Amino acid sequence: MTQPPPRLLDDPSTDETMRGALEAGRAELPSEAQLDALAARLGPLLGPGGGGGPPADPSPALGGGGSAAAKAIAGLGLAAAGVAAVLFVATPDDPRPPRPPPVEAPVIEAPVVEPPVPLGVDVPEDVVEDPPAEPTPVPSRPRQYETDPAAELALIRRSQDALRSDPGAALALTREHERRFGPGTLAQEREVVAIDALHRLGRDPEARTRAAAFRRQWPRSAHLRRLEVLLEP
Amino acid sequence: MEASTQTSSPPFAVIFREHAPLVWRALRRLGVREADVEDLSQEVFVIVHRKLPTFEGRSALSTWIYGICVRVASDHRKRAHVRREQPTERVPDERHSAPQLNDLAREQARALLDRALETLDDDKRAVFVLYEIEELDMPQIVEALGCPLQTAYSRLYAARKLVQAEMTRLVGDVQ
Numbered sequence: 001m002t003q004p005p006p007r008l009l010d011d012p013s014t015d016e017t018m019r020g021a022l023e024a025g026r027a028e029l030p031s032e033a034q035l036d037a038l039a040a041r042l043g044p045l046l047g048p049g050g051g052g053g054p055p056a057d058p059s060p061a062l063g064g065g066g067s068a069a070a071k072a073i074a075g076l077g078l079a080a081a082g083v084a085a086v087l088f089v090a091t092p093d094d095p096r097p098p099r100p101p102p103v104e105a106p107v108i109e110a111p112v113v114e115p116p117v118p119l120g121v122d123v124p125e126d127v128v129e130d131p132p133a134e135p136t137p138v139p140s141r142p143r144q145y146e147t148d149p150a151a152e153l154a155l156i157r158r159s160q161d162a163l164r165s166d167p168g169a170a171l172a173l174t175r176e177h178e179r180r181f182g183p184g185t186l187a188q189e190r191e192v193v194a195i196d197a198l199h200r201l202g203r204d205p206e207a208r209t210r211a212a213a214f215r216r217q218w219p220r221s222a223h224l225r226r227l228e229v230l231l232e233p
Numbered sequence: 234m235e236a237s238t239q240t241s242s243p244p245f246a247v248i249f250r251e252h253a254p255l256v257w258r259a260l261r262r263l264g265v266r267e268a269d270v271e272d273l274s275q276e277v278f279v280i281v282h283r284k285l286p287t288f289e290g291r292s293a294l295s296t297w298i299y300g301i302c303v304r305v306a307s308d309h310r311k312r313a314h315v316r317r318e319q320p321t322e323r324v325p326d327e328r329h330s331a332p333q334l335n336d337l338a339r340e341q342a343r344a345l346l347d348r349a350l351e352t353l354d355d356d357k358r359a360v361f362v363l364y365e366i367e368e369l370d371m372p373q374i375v376e377a378l379g380c381p382l383q384t385a386y387s388r389l390y391a392a393r394k395l396v397q398a399e400m401t402r403l404v405g406d407v408q
Contacts (some may be wrong), residue, residue, distance in 0.1 A: 018400060021342045022365055023402065024339045025346045035254070042282075046246045
C-alpha cells in the first residue's frame with residue numbers, strides 16, 4: 001500500500017513561494033455578502049417547504065429574508081409545479097394580496113404605447129434607458145396582466161440565461177416581462193436582471209438609479225446585497 | 234417529492250451552511266472565474282439537492298460534494314465560450330498601508346498559484362486541488378473522482394512537478 005506523501009504545506013522542504021501560494025489559495029473564502037447572495041438564489045431549497053427538511057437555520061448566511069419570489073426564481077432546478085406553488089406565497093415586502101390562480105379566460109391587454117424591443121436584439125449603447133420612478137410603475141388605468149406563473153418563470157429564466165452571453169437581449173426580455181406581467185410575482189427578479197444587464201452594458205448610472213428605485217420599493221429584499229456587490233465601486 | 238432526503242443526511246440548509254465556503258473555494262481553484270463562481274456554486278447545490286435522496290452514504294458527504302464540484306467545474310471549463318481567467322500579478326505599491334500590502338501579497342500569491350494550476354489538465358488539477366488545498370485524504374479523492382488509487386498518486390506527483398516548474402518559471406520571469 002502506497003503511503004500518502006506529506007502535503008506540501010506540511011513538508012518543511014517546500015519552498016517559500018509554493019508555500020505562500022498554497023496558503024493564499026486555501027485562504028480564499030467567500031464573504032458573507034457573497035454567501036448571502038448565493039443563499040438568496042437557493043431560497044426555495046433552503047427555506048421551509050423548499051428542502052423537504054426542517055426550516056433553515058435563521059443564520060444571516062442563509063438569506064432568511066428571501067421573498068417567495070426570490071425563492072421561486074432561484075430554484076431553477078425545481079419542477080415547474082413545485083415552483084408554481086411557491087409563486088403564490090405572499091411576501092413581507094410585497095403588500096399585494098396573493099395572486100389568484102391562472103384564469104382560463106383569454107388575457108385582455110391594454111394597448112401598448114411602445115412596441116417591445118425585438119428579442120435577441122442588442123439595445124444600442126447610446127440609448128439611455130429611462131428608469132421608472134418605481135421598478136413596477138402603476139399604469140394610469142387598470143390593466144390586466146398575464147397571470148400564468150409558469151410562463152412568467154420561463155421568461156425570467158430566459159432573461160437570466162441571456163445575461164452573461166447577451167446582456168442586451170436580457171434587458172429586452174425584462175421589458176417584455178414588465179409589459180406582460182407588470183408587477184408580477186417575479187418583479188424583483190426582473191429588476192435584478194435588468195440592473196445586472198445595465199451594469200454589464202456599461203450603463204452604470206442607469207443601473208444605480210434603478211437599484212435605488214428597487215431599494216425604495218423592496219427595502220427588505222434578499223436581493224439588495226447582491227445589487228450592492230454588483231454595483232460597488 | 235424529490236426534495237425528501239434520507240434520514241442519515243442532514244437537512245439541506247445545514248449542508249449548505251457547512252459546505253458553501255468550501256464549494257466556493259474549490260470551484261475557484263478548479264479554474265472557475267470569480268465572475269462565474271456564484272453561478273457555478275448555485276449549480277452545485279441544485280445538484281446536491283436533487284441527488285441527495287440517492288446519496289447512499291458510502292463516502293463522506295463532503296467527499297461526494299467535492300466530486301460534484303469537480304464535474305461541474307470541468308464541464309464549465311470545457312464549454313467553448315468560457316474564457317480562462319488570466320490572473321494578473323500586481324506589484325505592491327509603496328503608498329499602501331500594511332494591511333493593504335498583506336492583501337496584495339496574498340492576491341499576488343494566489344494569482345501565481347492559479348497561473349501555475351492552469352498548466353494542468355483537469356484530472357491532475359482536481360487531484361492537486363483536493364489534496365493540497367482542500368486537504369482530502371487519498372481514499373476520499375479516489376471516491377470523489379472515481380479513479381484508481383495509483384492513478385490518483387501518479388496525477389498528484391505529476392501535478393506537483395508541473396506546478397513547481399511553472400512557479401519557478403514565473404518567479405524567474407518577474408525577477
